[in-house]
Amino acid sequence: MKELFENIDWAIVAPFLIIQAILMVIALIDLIKADNVNGRKGMWVFIVVVLHTIGPIAYFIFGRRND
Template identity: 30%
Template structure:
C-alpha cells in the first residue's frame, strides 16, 4: 500500500512527462511516414528507434535522422 501512496505523490510529475513523450513519438512517426529521405538509415530503422527508445528515439530522429526537406 505504501508504494501506491508514493505513486500518487509523483503522478503530477509523471503525467506531463508521459504526455510530452507521447507527443514527441507521434510527431516523429508522422514525419517519418510523410518523408522518404533520411540522413542515416531507412524508414524501418527510424520507426524502431522512435518507438523502442521512447523519449530519446524521437529526439535522435529530429537531430540526426531527419533528411533535408
C-alpha cells in the first residue's frame, strides 16, 4: 500500500481533490440553506457525499429549485 501512494504524482492529483472538496462543501451548504429542492434533501445529501464530484454537479443541475 505504501508503494501505491509513493507512485502518485500529487502535483496532478491535488487540484482535483481540492476541486472535489470545494464542490462538495458548497453543494452541502446550498442544500442545507435551500427551502425547496427537487426530491428529498436526504437523498441529495447521500448523492453529494457518495458520488463525490458527479454528485454535487448533479445537485446543481437537477436538484436546485429556482422558485
